[in-house]
Amino acid sequence: MRALRRRPRGIGGAHASGRERTGRPVRATSKVEDMAKPKQAKAPDDPGADLALPRPPGAIRRWLDRHPRAVDWTIAVVCQAPLLVIAIVLPATGTAGALDVAWALITVAVGFTALLLRRRFPLEGVIAVTILPLVGTLLPLTNDASGWIDVYVLLYSLGVHSTTRRMWIGYGIAALGAIITAVIVQLGVGENPLVPAGVGIPMLIFYLVPTLLGMSVGGRRRYIAAIIARAEDLARERDQRAKLAVTEERARVAREMHDIVSHGLTVMVTLSEGAAAQAEAGAQGAPDAMRRVASAGRDALADMRRLLGLLRDPDAPADLAPQPTANDVDDLIEGFREAGMPVRWTHSGAPLRADDSDRPDIPLAAYRILQEGLTNVLRHAPGTPHVDVSVDNHSDELVITIENARPDRRVASEQEMRGAGRGLIGARERAALHGGTVEAGPTPRGGWRLRAVLRKDMP
Numbered sequence: 001m002r003a004l005r006r007r008p009r010g011i012g013g014a015h016a017s018g019r020e021r022t023g024r025p026v027r028a029t030s031k032v033e034d035m036a037k038p039k040q041a042k043a044p045d046d047p048g049a050d051l052a053l054p055r056p057p058g059a060i061r062r063w064l065d066r067h068p069r070a071v072d073w074t075i076a077v078v079c080q081a082p083l084l085v086i087a088i089v090l091p092a093t094g095t096a097g098a099l100d101v102a103w104a105l106i107t108v109a110v111g112f113t114a115l116l117l118r119r120r121f122p123l124e125g126v127i128a129v130t131i132l133p134l135v136g137t138l139l140p141l142t143n144d145a146s147g148w149i150d151v152y153v154l155l156y157s158l159g160v161h162s163t164t165r166r167m168w169i170g171y172g173i174a175a176l177g178a179i180i181t182a183v184i185v186q187l188g189v190g191e192n193p194l195v196p197a198g199v200g201i202p203m204l205i206f207y208l209v210p211t212l213l214g215m216s217v218g219g220r221r222r223y224i225a226a227i228i229a230r231a232e233d234l235a236r237e238r239d240q241r242a243k244l245a246v247t248e249e250r251a252r253v254a255r256e257m258h259d260i261v262s263h264g265l266t267v268m269v270t271l272s273e274g275a276a277a278q279a280e281a282g283a284q285g286a287p288d289a290m291r292r293v294a295s296a297g298r299d300a301l302a303d304m305r306r307l308l309g310l311l312r313d314p315d316a317p318a319d320l321a322p323q324p325t326a327n328d329v330d331d332l333i334e335g336f337r338e339a340g341m342p343v344r345w346t347h348s349g350a351p352l353r354a355d356d357s358d359r360p361d362i363p364l365a366a367y368r369i370l371q372e373g374l375t376n377v378l379r380h381a382p383g384t385p386h387v388d389v390s391v392d393n394h395s396d397e398l399v400i401t402i403e404n405a406r407p408d409r410r411v412a413s414e415q416e417m418r419g420a421g422r423g424l425i426g427a428r429e430r431a432a433l434h435g436g437t438v439e440a441g442p443t444p445r446g447g448w449r450l451r452a453v454l455r456k457d458m459p
Helices: 031-036 059-066 068-093 098-116 122-138 149-161 164-188 201-281 286-312 326-338 362-380 409-415 422-433
Strands: 343-349 387-393 397-404 437-442 448-455
Touching: 059 068, 068 098, 068 149, 098 122, 098 149, 122 149, 122 164, 149 164, 149 201, 164 201, 201 286, 201 362, 326 343, 326 362, 326 387, 362 387, 362 397, 362 422, 362 448, 422 437, 422 448
Parallel strands: 343 387
Antiparallel strands: 387 397, 397 448, 437 448
């Protein structure tokens, strides 16, 4: 039974007993389990090391990032404290009226509010503190307590927390307000506003510095945030791919295990029943049949040990054997014939060889589908008068057809073996990997037909 002795390539492993050479027991872990194990968490002081993320800021920067409201309150108090002191001491000077004090308090209140809300409404804050000096020049004030520092802070905040378009709008409003205020002041003192041309130009430069600084800081922060978000997306995609790989590996192992166990045990049961029948009839072939049963069992057990050995220790050198392909169909069919199945098979088209195929994995899929189909016939249709197998190798597809005639009901009822239907599921999965299909169903004459199509032109 040469077909039953085929050993898939790459399925094997040393020390199948689960012990090292020293005799000490070792825990068997599979490649699937290793892939499914969660990665060890990184140390708290080195977050995102596996993603090559930017290094975290220092302790002061981290504290500031965690307490933005405290930072805003501190900036607002520091910027408005001098103006508040001026508003308090103005009455003591004797040169300021009630309007001066009221305007100073209004300026402090507006500036304080704008600085507190500088992260959410930076453009509105720039507009508010720009209008204040402009309105102050139009009022009959003895002392103007307007603070230009508020404009600098808000322009910086606008560059950090807003878009480039809104930043330049805010800069233009602040610069225009400064120029208009300077012109009004020049007119108020009786000078020609066009003569001192440099009155508004310094304000343009002074306002440009915090604006560009905020744009630089904000752009860097947004760039780093985009890098971190991209890295996190890639990490999630990597983890998802790992989970999919684990699922695919489990499905592949399950298919191989099913093929080995189902095929081997089915042949053993069939040969055992044949040997028992021969022994009851006093035939001379019973011992030979039992030897074939033992041989089939040893081959199946050896294949199982190789597969389990590979799962236990994937890094150990495997006991390799040639992978079965479509070229081994003759041996496969001969093995089923020895088990008592009347198989007739034909092949059309070019020979399918793994070494010259564009898809070297197609021959293995074809072999496994043939093996599963014939095993199903042996299990579910014992006593069938004949089984027709055809392999049609076209330029773009490989077509496999297995059709058995209507079995003898008396023999089928006595020898039929129940199955869970996972064999056809595995065959469909193998065909789907190659863009193909598997169709199975009864024939008009009471038999059963399985037809599989494997696409050879799939990328």
